[in-house]
Amino acid sequence: MAKNYNIAILGATGAVGKELLELLDSRDFPVADLRLLASNRSVGERLSFKGANILVEEASDHALSNVDIVLASAGSSISKTLGPIAVEKGAIVIDNSSAFRMSPEVPLVIPEVNPNAITKHQGIIANPNCTTILMALVVWPLHQVQQVKRIVAATYQSASGAGAKAIAEVKTQAQEILEGRKPTTEVFPYPLAFNLFPHNSPLNDFGYCEEEMKMVNETRKIFNDSNIRISATCVRVPVLRAHSEAINLEFNEPFFSDKAREILSRAPGVKLVEDWQANHFPMPIAASGENDVLVGRIRQDISHPCGLELWLCGDQIRKGAALNAIQISELLVERQLVKGAKLSISS
Amino acid sequence: MAKNYNIAILGATGAVGKELLELLDSRDFPVADLRLLASNRSVGERLSFKGANILVEEASDHALSNVDIVLASAGSSISKTLGPIAVEKGAIVIDNSSAFRMSPEVPLVIPEVNPNAITKHQGIIANPNCTTILMALVVWPLHQVQQVKRIVAATYQSASGAGAKAIAEVKTQAQEILEGRKPTTEVFPYPLAFNLFPHNSPLNDFGYCEEEMKMVNETRKIFNDSNIRISATCVRVPVLRAHSEAINLEFNEPFFSDKAREILSRAPGVKLVEDWQANHFPMPIAASGENDVLVGRIRQDISHPCGLELWLCGDQIRKGAALNAIQISELLVERQLVKGAKLSISS
Structure with missing residues (x-):
C-alpha cells in the first residue's frame, strides 16, 4: 500500500532548493502536496514541478502545518527558528544547515554510511556538510x-x-x-x-x-x-x-x-x-x-x-546536499518512519 | 673592480624568458652583452632591454660563443642538446629545465637554502622545479x-x-x-x-x-x-x-x-x-x-x-623560476665563480 507525503522545501529558490525540486521529480518521490517556501524576497515566484507551476510562499509557522517532511535548506538561523516549529506540528525536518548537526539527539546521516542512525531521530535529521x-x-x-x-x-x-x-x-x-x-x-x-x-x-x-x-x-x-x-x-x-x-x-x-x-x-x-x-x-x-x-x-x-x-x-549541490536529503527521505519512507515524531531537542 | 658579463637567455620569448629579461634590468645585473635566443618561430622578434630593442636570434651552437652565463629556459630537450655545448664553449649554464637536476654532478640550488652547493658546479647549475x-x-x-x-x-x-x-x-x-x-x-x-x-x-x-x-x-x-x-x-x-x-x-x-x-x-x-x-x-x-x-x-x-x-x-614564474636563476647568477658573480668552468656531466 503506497502512501504519498506532504513535502515542504524550505529555501526552495536557492541552488540546493531547486536541486531538491528536480530530484523529487526525477526520482519519483511519492509526493502528495508540495509546498515551496522561501524568504519574503522570493514570494510570488513560481517554480515548475511535474508540469504544475507552484507558487513560492513565505516561510512561516502557518506554512508548516500539515507537512510530513520538511526539506530545509535556508540557512542555520531559519532552521533554528522554524525547524522545531515544524517538528511540533508533526513534520520530520531533514535539515541541510549546520544548526543541529552536532546535537546528540539529532542523527547525522549519510544513507550509504550510517542508515540506521535515522531510527533514533526525534523529529530532526541533519544532512552533513558537503x-x-x-x-x-x-x-x-x-x-x-x-x-x-x-x-x-x-x-x-x-x-x-x-x-x-x-x-x-x-x-x-x-x-x-x-x-x-x-x-x-x-x-x-x-x-x-x-x-x-x-x-x-x-x-x-x-x-x-x-x-x-x-x-x-x-x-x-x-x-x-x-x-x-x-x-x-x-x-x-x-x-x-x-x-x-x-x-x-x-x-x-x-x-x-x-x-x-x-x-x-x-x-x-x-x-x-x-x-x-x-x-x-x-x-x-x-x-x-x-x-x-x-x-x-x-x-x-x-x-x-x-x-x-x-x-x-x-x-x-547534489550528493553533497540535495540528493543526500532526498535519500534520507526515501529511507524514512521505506522504513515507515515518517509520521508521529515529536520534538525533544536540547540545543 | 666591477666586471660585466655576457649573458644569453635561451628561450627568451617564453613566459620565464621575458621575466628573466625584466629581472636582469630591474636588479641591475652587470650585463655586458645580452643575447636573446629562441626557436626558429620567434627569430626576428625584438625585445626591449634598457631602452635597446634586441633581436631574437636562433638558438644554435654558434650563438653560444663568447657567453659567460646562459640562462636556459627552453625545455628539457634543448637544454640537453645546447647546455653541454655552451659549457664546452666556456659558459656557465643555469638551467631551468629538469634535464640535469638529479645528476649528481649538477648542483640544484635555491640561494636562500643551499648557496654553497654552487661551488661544486662543473658548468651546469640547475634551477629546481617551481x-x-x-x-x-x-x-x-x-x-x-x-x-x-x-x-x-x-x-x-x-x-x-x-x-x-x-x-x-x-x-x-x-x-x-x-x-x-x-x-x-x-x-x-x-x-x-x-x-x-x-x-x-x-x-x-x-x-x-x-x-x-x-x-x-x-x-x-x-x-x-x-x-x-x-x-x-x-x-x-x-x-x-x-x-x-x-x-x-x-x-x-x-x-x-x-x-x-x-x-x-x-x-x-x-x-x-x-x-x-x-x-x-x-x-x-x-x-x-x-x-x-x-x-x-x-x-x-x-x-x-x-x-x-x-x-x-x-x-x-618569478621565484619559482626566473628570480631564482638570477639570484644564482648574482651569487656566482659575488663569489667570482663565473669564468673558466669545464663540463663533466655523466647523464
Missing part, C-alpha cells in the same frame, strides 16, 4: 575493512558551496577580468575568478575554520568513531560546481592500493574514475550533475608505510 | 630548527606553470564558457577554466606524476637529506599566475606554531601574511609579481601531536 559527505562516502568503505587512523585532507571547493549568487559572482568577475576591469566582490570577501583563497568561514582559536572543523567533527559523529584523527585545509577555488579533495589516509597497517581500488569500485555512491594510460582522473566538470562521488589516483603513500593517497570530486 | 622552490623556501628555515620527518603536500598550480600559451588558453576557455560555447583545448588535455585536474605530467608505476616526484626528489637533494619523507598531490587550477600549496609537516617533537611563525617572519625570501581577525591569508593574486613566497595559516595539526599545517602562495 565536504564531509564526499569524503565520508569514499573513506567509509575502506574504514570498514581496516580502521583509518588519521586523515589529512586538502579541499578544492567550488563557488556553488556559497549558493547561486556566488556562482554568478565568479562568472561576472571572470568577465570583468577578461575585459581588463577590476573584479567586483559581494558574496565573497576576495575575488575568486582566476584566484583562490582559504575558506572564509570563521576561524577558531586553533586556526581552523568552521568548514574544516565540520569535516573533523561530523566525520567522527557519522563514523561513530571518536578516535579517528582528522586535519583539513579548506580552500575555495574558481570552479562553478563540484568540490574536489586530496585525501591522505593513514592506517595501522599497510592498505594496498589494489585492495582499496577493488573496494571502492563496488562501494555505493562511489564511482572509480582511473585511466592511468590516458592520465584521466576525476574532475569537477565530470562530477557536476552526477549522483556518485568520483574517486581515483588511488596510490600507496610513498612517505608512510601505512599511508594511502586518493583524489575525489563530487557534486556538492 | 613547486619545489616555493615549498623548500618555507620548510627549510623550520627544518634547520627541528628536523622535518615527513611532508604531505597538496598543490594548486596556476596555468603559468605550462607557459604563456597556457595562460592564454585558460582566458580563451573562460570566455567561451561565459558565452555558452564549448571550451577549446590545445595546451592542456582538459578544459582548465572553471575546472581543475590532477597534474598532467607522466605517471610512474607507483601512481605519482613527474611533478610530484620532482617535489620529493629535488627537495631531498636540496636539503641534502635523504631521510625526509615526502608525498604530494599536484593539481592544476584555473589561476593565471602563482602557485599555492597546502603543506602538512610532521616532526619528531611538537613544533609550536608561534615558534614557526616567528622563524618564518624573518626567513629570507618568505613573507608572513596572516590576519586572523580579517581571515586574510596568502592568495595567488597577492603573490603574483612578488619576489617573496607568502606563507600563512600556520597552525598546530590537530590530527598529530608533532604536526604543523601551513599554506603558501608564490609567483611561480
Whole structure:
C-alpha cells in the first residue's frame, strides 16, 4: 500500500532548493502536496514541478502545518527558528544547515554510511556538510575493512558551496577580468575568478575554520568513531560546481592500493574514475550533475608505510546536499518512519 | 673592480624568458652583452632591454660563443642538446629545465637554502622545479630548527606553470564558457577554466606524476637529506599566475606554531601574511609579481601531536623560476665563480 507525503522545501529558490525540486521529480518521490517556501524576497515566484507551476510562499509557522517532511535548506538561523516549529506540528525536518548537526539527539546521516542512525531521530535529521559527505562516502568503505587512523585532507571547493549568487559572482568577475576591469566582490570577501583563497568561514582559536572543523567533527559523529584523527585545509577555488579533495589516509597497517581500488569500485555512491594510460582522473566538470562521488589516483603513500593517497570530486549541490536529503527521505519512507515524531531537542 | 658579463637567455620569448629579461634590468645585473635566443618561430622578434630593442636570434651552437652565463629556459630537450655545448664553449649554464637536476654532478640550488652547493658546479647549475622552490623556501628555515620527518603536500598550480600559451588558453576557455560555447583545448588535455585536474605530467608505476616526484626528489637533494619523507598531490587550477600549496609537516617533537611563525617572519625570501581577525591569508593574486613566497595559516595539526599545517602562495614564474636563476647568477658573480668552468656531466 503506497502512501504519498506532504513535502515542504524550505529555501526552495536557492541552488540546493531547486536541486531538491528536480530530484523529487526525477526520482519519483511519492509526493502528495508540495509546498515551496522561501524568504519574503522570493514570494510570488513560481517554480515548475511535474508540469504544475507552484507558487513560492513565505516561510512561516502557518506554512508548516500539515507537512510530513520538511526539506530545509535556508540557512542555520531559519532552521533554528522554524525547524522545531515544524517538528511540533508533526513534520520530520531533514535539515541541510549546520544548526543541529552536532546535537546528540539529532542523527547525522549519510544513507550509504550510517542508515540506521535515522531510527533514533526525534523529529530532526541533519544532512552533513558537503565536504564531509564526499569524503565520508569514499573513506567509509575502506574504514570498514581496516580502521583509518588519521586523515589529512586538502579541499578544492567550488563557488556553488556559497549558493547561486556566488556562482554568478565568479562568472561576472571572470568577465570583468577578461575585459581588463577590476573584479567586483559581494558574496565573497576576495575575488575568486582566476584566484583562490582559504575558506572564509570563521576561524577558531586553533586556526581552523568552521568548514574544516565540520569535516573533523561530523566525520567522527557519522563514523561513530571518536578516535579517528582528522586535519583539513579548506580552500575555495574558481570552479562553478563540484568540490574536489586530496585525501591522505593513514592506517595501522599497510592498505594496498589494489585492495582499496577493488573496494571502492563496488562501494555505493562511489564511482572509480582511473585511466592511468590516458592520465584521466576525476574532475569537477565530470562530477557536476552526477549522483556518485568520483574517486581515483588511488596510490600507496610513498612517505608512510601505512599511508594511502586518493583524489575525489563530487557534486556538492547534489550528493553533497540535495540528493543526500532526498535519500534520507526515501529511507524514512521505506522504513515507515515518517509520521508521529515529536520534538525533544536540547540545543 | 666591477666586471660585466655576457649573458644569453635561451628561450627568451617564453613566459620565464621575458621575466628573466625584466629581472636582469630591474636588479641591475652587470650585463655586458645580452643575447636573446629562441626557436626558429620567434627569430626576428625584438625585445626591449634598457631602452635597446634586441633581436631574437636562433638558438644554435654558434650563438653560444663568447657567453659567460646562459640562462636556459627552453625545455628539457634543448637544454640537453645546447647546455653541454655552451659549457664546452666556456659558459656557465643555469638551467631551468629538469634535464640535469638529479645528476649528481649538477648542483640544484635555491640561494636562500643551499648557496654553497654552487661551488661544486662543473658548468651546469640547475634551477629546481617551481613547486619545489616555493615549498623548500618555507620548510627549510623550520627544518634547520627541528628536523622535518615527513611532508604531505597538496598543490594548486596556476596555468603559468605550462607557459604563456597556457595562460592564454585558460582566458580563451573562460570566455567561451561565459558565452555558452564549448571550451577549446590545445595546451592542456582538459578544459582548465572553471575546472581543475590532477597534474598532467607522466605517471610512474607507483601512481605519482613527474611533478610530484620532482617535489620529493629535488627537495631531498636540496636539503641534502635523504631521510625526509615526502608525498604530494599536484593539481592544476584555473589561476593565471602563482602557485599555492597546502603543506602538512610532521616532526619528531611538537613544533609550536608561534615558534614557526616567528622563524618564518624573518626567513629570507618568505613573507608572513596572516590576519586572523580579517581571515586574510596568502592568495595567488597577492603573490603574483612578488619576489617573496607568502606563507600563512600556520597552525598546530590537530590530527598529530608533532604536526604543523601551513599554506603558501608564490609567483611561480618569478621565484619559482626566473628570480631564482638570477639570484644564482648574482651569487656566482659575488663569489667570482663565473669564468673558466669545464663540463663533466655523466647523464
